[in-house]
Amino acid sequence: MKPVVVTGTPRAELDTVDALAGHGVATAHEAMDRTGYLGTALRPIQPGLRIGGTAVTALCWPGDNLMIHAAVEQCRPGDILVVTTTSPCTDGLFGELLATALRVRGVRGLITETGVRDVAELRALDFPVWSAAISAQGTVKATAGAVNVPITVGGQVVRPGDAILADDDGVLCVPRAEVARVLAAARARVAKEEAARQAFLAGELGLDRYDLRSTLERLGVRYLTAEQYAKETG
Incomplete structure (x- = not known):
């Protein structure tokens, strides 16, 4: 891994991402031909939320959150921070102070394959988080990683600027170039499902x-x- 922070990465059109997020992860996943789902390990720390935004990625070393701090600087309104590590790690790489810093920058939430802590405070902040674990185990800030490079989460490649959707059904990554097409397919699916719903209501x-x-x-x-x-x- 080359230690690097990539700046000025292009993002998916946020209005289109917002429209797609409104249909939910399950519908968008079907509209994407059942691809892009980041797996069942990522669960929300607070149920009932639905978010969409554009990915800023951080690749960290296990037990080290240095690159999350570096990623905060690269975030802008409408982003969602997506974090993974070079090998499996469930330590609490993220907590209330980092969430406060991200909220100031207009970040909509965090997706992480690691653990998080300060869960009560994160809920009080109403900062959406999907994580693989909850852990009080802390971290150091000592090892260089990378920001805004392609990473792998749940077996799926997440690239900076891709659309990220998250709700109670899990997390979905939609490639930046595919967002408009997937939105059109999701709208068609919603219309088809509404027709079926009415038919089922009629018996x-x-x-x-x-x-x-x-x-x-x-x-x-x-x-x-x-x-x-x-x-x-x-």
Whole structure:
């Protein structure tokens, strides 16, 4: 890893990111052909929040949050800080003081594969955080890493300026060049789901709406009365 802080990185158009975030992670994930999900390990420390923004990335060494401090300077309104380490680490790399610094700069939240601490204070600040762990274990500030370089989170590549969406369903990364296309696909999906919702409210079954009866037949699923089943299995 080359120790570097990259400045002036281009971002996805924030208005488009905001519109996409409004549809939620699950819908956007489906609209992206089920790609970009950062995995089940990242969970919110406070439920019920939904955020979207543009990624500033920080690559740290385990037990060392030096590069998070360097990343704060590169953040601007609408950003979301995304943090990982060079090898697995659940130490509390982030807490209330760093959240205060980020809020002043208009940062919308933190996504980290590490741990966080000061959880009560973070909740009181209403600063959104998705993390892999909660840990009181502190850190040092001694080892150079990198800021605004591509990183891997949950097996997915996150590049600076990509769109980040997060809610109770998890975290999604949408490549910067794909945001407008994914938004259009998400809107189409929402319209399709609303039509299905109305049909279900009217009593229609998914088996009929999605032509699943033919699928069951193709898979050899048989319909038997209770008496027939008892006779065949008795």
